[in-house]
Amino acid sequence: MNRQQLLLNMFQAMLDRLGPSRWWPAESPFEVAVGAILTQNTNWGNVERAIANLKQANALSPRAILGMPESELAERIRPSGYYNMKAKRLRTFAGWLTEYAGGDIAALAEKDTADVREALLAIKGIGPETADSIALYAAGLPTFVADAYTHRILTRHGLMPEDADYHTMRDYFMDVLPQDVPLYNEYHALIVRVGKEWCRKSAPLCAQCPLNPYLNGGTA
Known part of the structure; x- marks a missing residue:
């Protein structure tokens, strides 16, 4: 079985067991x-609390974030951890988005994926995983997110x-799978769900995992 067929079979096995993920959870x-930046080095529950604070202040727009004192922004995102650093990153990102796309993430979808990714990676504090998360889930561009669960x-x-490394894992998928945003979106979401439910860092539940048939070189 070639790599493309193997990856598509693994995708289908996860989807059959778990059903659609409907990611990313956001309005x-x-x-x-914002969630992609805040989730760095923390869990999603903490991010949700930080985002709720921003919503309470009606501060989920580039203009609002740039107009808010950095100290206030940091306090509102405190639950996400590293809040002073992340406040700077959010303001830098909001400024970049305003200059690069008129503050409209939807406008990124009209640009070349490689160009957007390169521009995101040039922003201080945004690494490959965060850049790909923003490009895929926010802008709807065809790029694959390879995170710790993927590894x-x-x-x-x-x-x-x-x-x-990150790019080797990303290329493992992108070199053979169709350039398809819904596929990349769902595939990464399913990987995260499988990683949390069965392929745990310690005490993995391999016997119950939908990917069990593909262990040890299995081709199912």
């Missing part, structure tokens, strides 16, 4: 981008060495 594309699943299934 607007800008909220998605765990690929390495445990013998598909990637332990020292594989």
Whole structure:
């Protein structure tokens, strides 16, 4: 079985067991981008509390974030941790978005994916995973998000060495899968759900996992 067929079969196995994910949980594309920045080095529950604070202040827009004193912004996102640093990152991102796309994330969808990704990566504090999350989930551009769950699943299934870097994992999918936003969106979401439910960092539940048939080089 070639890599494309293997990855598509693994995708279908996860989808059959879990059903559609309907990610990313947010009310607007800008909220998605804010969440992608705030989720760095914390869990999603903390991000939700920080975003709720921003909503309470009607501060989920580039203009609102740029118009809010940085100290107030930091206090509102305190639940997400590293709040002073993240406040600076949010303001930098909001400024970039205003200059690059008139403050409208939807406008990013009209630009070249590689150009948008390169521009995002040039923003201080935005690394590959955050850039791809914003590009895919907020802007609807075809790029794959390869996170810690992706690394765990690929390495445990013998598909990637332990020292594989981010771009090697990302290319493992993008080199063979169709350039399809809904597919990339759902695939990454399913990987996260499988990683949380079965492919845990410690005490994984391999026997119950929908990807069990693909362990140890299995091709199902």
